[in-house]
Amino acid sequence: MNEPVKEGQLVGRSVARREDPRLLTGRGRFVDDIALPGMLHAQFVRSTVAHGDITSIDLTAVRDVPGVVAAFTADDLELTDITAQLGRPLSEFVPTAMPVLARDRVRYVGEPVAIVVARNAYAVEDGLEAAKVSYAPLEPVTSEEAALAPGAPLLHEEAARNTLVDVSLFATDGIDEIFDAAACVVHVASRTGRQNALPLETRGVVAHWDDREEQLVLQTCTQVPHQVRTVASRCLRLDERAVRVVVPDMGGGFGQKCVVGREEIAAAAAALRLRRPVKWIEDRKDALSASFLAREQHYDVRAAFDEEGRILGLDADVVCDMGAYSCYPFTAGIEPLMASAEMPGVYKVPAYRVRGRAVTTNKAPTAPYRGVSRPQYVMVVERLFERAARELGLDAVEIRRRNVITEFPYTGVNNITYDPGSYLESLNLCERIVKDEGWYEKRSAAAAQGRHIGIGYSCFSERTGYGSAAFAQRKMRVVPGFDISEVRMDTSGAVTVTTGTMSHGQSHETTMAQIVADELGLDIGKVKLHQGDTERITYGWGTFASRSITVGGSAVRLAAAKLGEKLCRIAAARWEVGPQDVELADGAARLRDGTTLTYEELADIAYLQAHLLPKDIEPGLSATATFDVFNDGTFSNATHGVVVELHEGTGQVEILRYVCVEDCGVAINPQVVEGQCRGGIAQGIAGALFEQVTYDAQGEPSATSFMDYKVPTAHEIPDVLIHHLETPCAFTETGAKGAGEGGTIGAPAAVLNAVNDALLPTGVELDHTPITPETVHRALNLELSS
Template sequence: MTREPHLHRDGTWVGASVPRREDPRLLTGRGRFVDDIRLPGMLHAAFVRSTEAHARIASVDLSAVREVPGVVAAFSAADLGLHDIVALLDRPLHEFVPTAMPVLAKDKVRFVGEPIAIVVARDPYAAEDGREAAVVEYEPLPPITSDSAALAEGAALVHEEAPRNTLVDVSLFATEGIDEVFAAAHTVVEVRARTGRQNALPLETRGAVAEWDDRDEQLRVHTCTQVPHQVRTVLAASAGLDEKEVRVIVPDMGGGFGLKCVVGREEIATAAAALRLRKPVKWIEDRSEALTASFLAREQRYTVRAAFDADGRIQALDADVVCDMGAYSCYPFTAGIEPLMASAEMPGVYKVPAYRVRGRAVTTNKAPTAPYRGVSRPQYVMVMERVMEKAARALGIDPVELRRRNVITEFPYRGVNDVTYDPGSYKESLDLCEQVLRDEGWFDRRGSDPAIGIGFACFSERTGYGSGAFAQRKMAVVPGFDVSEIRMDLDGTVSVTTGTLSHGQSHETTMAQIVADRLGIPYDKVKIVQGDTDRVLYGWGSFASRSITIGGSAAAASAEKLGERLRVIAAHLMDVDVESTELDGAGGVRAGDRRLSFTEIAEVAYLRSHLLPKDVEPGLSATASFDVGGDGTFSNATHAAVVRLDPGTGGVEILRYVCVEDCGVAINPKVVEGQARGGIAQGIAGALFEEVRYDDAGQPLAASFMEYKVPTAAEIPDVRIEHLETPCAFTANGAKGAGEGGTIGAPAAVLNAVNDALRHTGVELDDTPIPREAIFRALERAAEPALEAR
């Protein structure tokens, strides 16, 4: 018996913090993840991986592998004959260089950990033993381990077709006369910043279980991906199959954060091995592989100048962005994902009259880059917020006041970046965030303790990118729309498909709330179907905070269509005009004092179809699609961090964290808060702890959690969240995206707080993760005069 949760105060499911329907299953160990799948006769796979960062492959000898007890087969690229994965932009060659990513390396390896061969055995231990027996002969080449090395004259080429190791080089905006604006400016500030390479680090690593089904003549692949339809397309093309011969199924998934919204090579190779052997094959990525050979993100370098007038209003912004994208372009977003995002959206919440930007993606001998929660926005927001802080110091204006003078306050606002911002609460969120800290006494405490610093970050999050927004990037594969199908059964319950995919975002709950409101039924009467390419007509998956804005709008539209169908049938059965009927909000259709329940209507639709109107087909189902028009919608927030620096260690303790967010209508406020808190934790991790480093030979130096410093609960503070609500005018529920905002604001807020606490030292830090030693040295030097005075 289910407990009836409380509705929202206005009697709707949307807006109510109802319990997550997923939790009973997941918290009691009844979830089913990829590694839980056991099939009769299942084999296990492991990959022979490159030990060199950059080398030609002289030979691959797998003969000893096949002799290892328990090994069933071993395949190199030549054995499987798979087609390469190629991601494209419709841009000229001087802006974008297409490069192929082989499923298994053939002639050359381009990073340590690149898969060269797949070993299939009766158990995972034998597979591990087998890969150790592989003999690969290399002809080493000079490794490229930084963006500056990649761009240096005469540097070795990671891809021969990419001169100067540049995959993307775009100058999207260049306001005429911008140099004159800088020349006449009252104040010009400059920020030079670097951000460290990070791993998205989902709890569940990548994995796949593939099998050939003779009855269905279909290759069935269970995998933890955010984009099952794209995996199907690439797998079919790579293996030379029709798409109908491939079915991709996503079970429960333990996080993705963007790392799983691209098509991986190992999943394709595992499926190809299963196809060749006609036996089920499982591959589960271990944590060392996940840290070193999976997709990474975030390594960027910014050189930014900003011009201000005497009143503190920004006049111009000039930016150069270089993104180290590693060895390959990811599918389908390409190596352009980070520089194009940064270039298009850097002005953010500020009124910037003149703008010039150059964005480049360089290729290096490191694991390739994929989207990671926020995609460039944590970086460029950090840079813009450093611009505001430096300008405030130079002009002698309070940093919060300087922001107030520059944030967008009139909507819709057409930016210098040709993006239209829908209504938001940029100034209101900044005001409230500051007021919360003042009310809690943090400004007073900072005044009495020089080790305490307060930092702010004001930003917007472009969410729900539709096909128009993606087309502006000139992607050859253009994501955007979503499709939803709904079916009502005889008992009045409904099943709804969504092309989005939950990997922790509570779709089973929030999507059900949306549909329940549209039909007037309890939300536990709605079943959400996702992650199955045979059951879901088509979908682009979950990324870019699109699930509720686009997927939720499609589900709402299909429910409304079904509601209309119910009304048409009910009107016919009650012999009244359709216009006189309405859904009664209690699982039925009413016309005056007459009423038919959904179960009564369903009985006719399925069991007594001869009573239906002549132009109405049997059954109760509907299909609808949705695509956000224009430039998408913008959530916004202001974050503030209060930190204390430890002069003895250079450590940073976060004393308080405040988030004031506006994601439009929050479908489930508790879910939104959970998203914000999780994102803030990841943002703090990037600001203070996490970084994947490489040595000069291209060897990764963070192969375990001993080296890759992940924060624990002890390092993450209590987070106070305040909600503002500016409903979106062009999504079905007034909702804007909420998945990435926490991550976007945290690095800037923490970095600014640290710099505020260092204000008496004269030292300013602009890179993340913030080096503890730099803090220690700054505090040590500042303390020396006081010690000498004693």
């Protein structure tokens, strides 16, 4: 299944990352490294109550604090709200406006109420302490059950029963009869903990007004620079031309930075008002408690099976706690719509019914986080298969074999067409590796010694390369999808590439250069990528949903191919042959007889001797291309196998072995793909075993530092064995599928199944994450006491 890499070809090779020399020697430039003349520092007065009406804001004492330059409320700045809307009828979707600064009411602890600007970071903190804000507290809504309860306080008057989205996308006729007649019906009720994406670099912005260009310039760490530009211009009532967004190096995002934040807009407004640069850097407390969160979901799902273990139907109810507001541009619909549309996953599910809801509570808002609902619904579906296997007396891997999709293209009950993948092959290989390493024998030997070792699997797909057609199905007013790239060669034969995607650690400077260098027959050192500047990039949707290589890389390849065609045409005209007789290699155009024109020579003609060009060839060497996906996207897939040991005395879960067999189509750079896998798996393990933000009855967040928010370290994350399969994608220009989220998607299910396998003698089954040591300890001691 893996095609050998051709001699001299860069795509498919683990080329050294071109970003590393700069980043590893301290020459990276992040937002907090930026210092402009006269720069001021900003922080925010934040709500101390979860739900309440603002009765007064007194910033008089703030303005008297030494070093404080200004302090503004919402009334002072007069900003338009950030509004995220779907095009669905109000019966299914309720839009909410998110004010840049809270005006009359606050809806979560940490909500920004006012901005304080001072000469340095110390003075601004002193200014915050002098702020006086009074509230008339309202009853907080801190759980899904409280939000949906009859008579519950409403966060938004327009949202009945605190419901922002309520959709029933699929309901197969006769599904109740299918369940009634089934040989086996299993049920899983699962909850997953609220998480923080936790990028190493917190959010931040440096904003200043450029008099010469008459532009407000925002240097900020965002995955979606053009969307930030759009929102900033609308909130500040500026022409979009008058706002420029530039992204320097970025230390992670994971989805938290693919929505538009309020603080960046407020800091920009302060800079515009004061005509001085303003910097805001989010501190870790605010990042943990007041930034965008994700993952708090509740699944109530049944599955019907026949006597042979073949699935007959899936019936699901999904409720997602989305916090206080919809985010821009993805809205509160992002999690329930993802879960509802894609839950059948890799399995041949003939009947399906689902209801998906997004409820609003007095918690920090939700943004997409790596995987978006897929780690949760994959975990639930994999638990259903494990439970059915036990009830039917089947092997847990065998029941999956009987149900995975094996014939492609396959159109599922969810009306999604799956392109070719290696679902069965990855499952079989993963199981074989675990068996060949002797883990089944080690499990039996451990049981004889009174130890608790378990083996678990998860088999799943990752929908990637969402194009406009896929996003349009969600009926969003803002429909992401396409990407635009320009490839330009200068007179030295060097190439500059632009992309509308935005790297925050994914190695775009390397992988995009590999694509261009191969297409043009050019040394990779001659290729430079530009990204994250709304003045240099015509337009782009940024980086999310594993779209950078699938969509952005395809646009880059098409643009490079267009430039290559022009080079061939110029050379052909000089030699008086047809363009088809010219090939590009080793930085030159050449004929079969060995005649060559170097790129420098061709560029001299294109730029400096344009009179030599035929009339049908324009001067210059540049080409622009767009790419969109007009089908249902493309599906990467993988199987994860995990071996754990549970420790009686502490309840700790130790991961002894982790195997990942993945297929993301053509791996542009296998080492980069492996890095994506390992990083995603670490985040998946974190959600399975460690991380959770909880709230008390008054809506106060529990995890405001790393003392309380349990982040795994290198000690808890095992080495990961990765095997690559390769099913090239027919819908992208490079044959690549997305690789960004698969690790995160598969890990929680595999870990939870392994823990349950180890708990099998106790009769206890766990369906919630994170799995705490207390829970494991109680389960093991139940066995011991019995």
